[in-house]
Amino acid sequence: MGMSDNKKRNITRLIMIAVSTLFVAVMLVMPLFMVIINALRKGISFYLKAISTPTVISAFKVTLIATVITLIVNTFFGITASILLTRYSFRGKHILQTLLDIPFSISPVIAGLSFIMLFGRMGWAAPALNAINEMLGLNIRIVFAIPGVVLATIFVTFPFVSREIIPVLNAVGSDEEEAASLMGADIFTIFRKITFPHMKWALFYGMVLTTARALGEFGAVNALSKTRGETFTLPLEIDALYLSGSADSIVAAFAVSSVLVLCTIVILILRCIVEGKSKMNASDRDKTGKLSEGIGYVP
Amino acid sequence: MYLEMKHITKSFGDFSVSRDVNFSVEKGELAALLGPSGCGKTTILRMIAGIEHPDSGDILIGGKRVNDIPASERRIGFVFQNYALFRYMTVYDNIAFGLQVRKIPHSAVRARVNELIALTGLDGLEKRYPNELSGGQKQRVAFARAIAPEPDLLLLDEPFTAIDAKIRKELRQWLRDMIHRVGITSIFVTHDQNEAVEVADRIIVTNKGSVEQEGGASDIYRLPRTAFVSEFIGEPVIVEDFGRLKGFEKGNYERAIIRPEFVEAFKSDNEHFRDMLPFSQNGIIRDITFKGNAYELHLSVNGTELICHRSPERRAIYVGEEMNVIVYRLFAIKGNQAMLMQNKNFMEKDPDGINLEKYLYAEGGYYVE
């Protein structure tokens, strides 16, 4: 490798960096800017008015409810499932693990369809639901109501937390827990003092991902929510504004979008911080514990 | 001189890995670059291969400066630490790779690969993938792959670390025989002094990026010239106040290195050592460790701690027992210099038969009373 080889290597390096930067700039960053530009096209006062109409406020509330409930349910599930799948061996473990990845690989529209087929007019759980309602004198509706929105959001983000934690727990191994168990610690103490500190950054990142997806879920919710101003989430509101087609409502759609873009940016920054933290944590163990690998799309 | 390294310096950022490295290797020689982990020996090897480049200095192969010659044209074979066998290629393809990229005709490639497979005893494994091989087989493939393009110089980076201790010894012998059979000039890097002494014809001891001493394997072992080499090789015990030992004066030396084989411990009624009794001093056995072929005795002699070996065939001894101890010689250290110092009372009675004359007036001047 003489000078010419070095030069060639430098040129390759420059080309690679240039292609990468250009791709990210054009494909990923430009849309982000376009949202902001389009949102502010009609001035600040229009912008503020657009993001505070009653339907938008209602959509904010529904989105918030769905996201918070989803976060609580999926965090609890994610921790439990990841402990089950990393600390115990049992028959059918691999099948369970694969089945849990289903929400990753199917269309969100199918998720919405599932709940319609379960609780909708045709659904086989509908009679049971009606019976309960009659018995208790309630009027609980799931399809085309907020519970349906929540269920759909839970469905599409179901494996996010566990997929982040599992590789980390696998990399850490169970030596410390076994040692603590031999010293007489009960499982809750073991979890609190040993398992949790190892998984906390992965857990946090899983929660961040869940939040991101829950805030932005569209396809699944679209199938289950039909009333604007009542059961619409922010993405559905954006959809309604955009499709109504007038120049004003399109700008309004981008204005509401810009709020979600802000969330996106916060989420990306959080990810960078978590990645750094977990890298420090993982520095003394095998690289398989790295977050970027645990990001979770690999079934 | 086949390979010459002249005033090589190299640093990575602020960290200096080679400081004025000079050494040479003769044609056909099997040399070891010996030093502790992280002393820059692998970097030296990588500079010879052309994977790294020195900041200054000359690398000469066969009298020709090769600094600006690309790795692929230096005619060098390289065996990597973990062998770096290509995981998605069979044994055959691994060995053939260096020939194929040189656009050698298929038939010639096949002939050469088959020849090497026969030579290294890999028959029947041609179609295996690296992860289907044992550690020893991997080393054979790595060796065959490195010498396939018929290089003039073979470089091996810690060739035995990836191998179980049990078969390591066997493989050392195999590699040594193989290299001598092929007759290729070779340099291998190791941090294991036993390995270097056992395998190499010539040892180059490096520390902190510079060459401490080079020479034949037995010369390096018996006559270390620097404080570092004397403390790195053998089983050294450091004794600060060696003037307390009978037959030695500390003078202006700082400390001494005493190896187990320099120390004799015997019981006072031992007939064989009757003549030596007056020159011995008392020592108490503090600890005994059984090592299989010998006992390791930890002795306390006039306030200094010494170690010596004792054959299990000799009379039984016990912790706390008093022994008569003689130290025949030691390495006295001043600054970075090590001097062989002989017990005054045994100037003529040299138990190892070392020709003292030769060393007494050797370059650097060994201390004699």
Add this chain to the structure above:
Amino acid sequence: MKGFRLTFGITVFMSSLLVFIPLASVLVYGLRLSPIKFWELVSADNVRNAFVTSVVCSFAAAMINCFFGVILAWTLVRYDFKFKILLDGLIELPFALPTAVAGITLSKMYGNTGFPGKLLSKAGINVSYTHLGIIVALVFVGIPFVVRTVQPVLEKLDRQYEEAAFVLGAGSVTTFRRIILPEIMPAVLTGFGLAFARGVGEYGSVIYISGNSAKEKTQVVSYVIMQKLNYMDYEGATAVALLMLIISFLVLLFVNAMQIRQSRHTNEL
């Protein structure tokens, strides 16, 4: 073992209630259809066209993503440069950005009045309301899959393999083709499979830019299901969903096979 029953019980109960039972109801309903009826439903012109559109566009987008994904992963692993952390973080953008937002933005950008849509249409390239538009949207949502599967493999790839090839006299093209490519190929194919699966099921980011015209064949499968749901055609929606699930399952099998293939060479037996 302590804690097994508790975690097992919670995991199975929750996943059944929230995922498996709802999904099973689609399966059960779909399998109740007679094969003839099923075939009738999925071979309708608009459904068949939608499957062709989704599969072809997803395939094309996944190919493009493999190309750029490998370059991006290589750049992020092998080079140090200013703003590298920023570039690395931005890869995740398509995951974090709501698909509907991405959808309307891309549609606006590549429309006749947007940038760069205006320039492109002047040059005779129409992106919005064409298959090209669908591909652009699917490249957007799919790129992180390839980058994030290839990146860790490249990170773990020992440089010694390249050095070994280099010392043996191989040039950089040969080294890439014969040494690096086989090493990362399973990961690239995994990323391809994941990006492809995501593309076939994609809804939010595609439906605005695609135009959803039956005549232009720019409807995607997810759109067709949604359309059928809106018309209360549950039979049709289920049949299409079932076929889609089969495709997802096959892709999942393919991805698993890739991972097994990778571990065959990299793990000790």
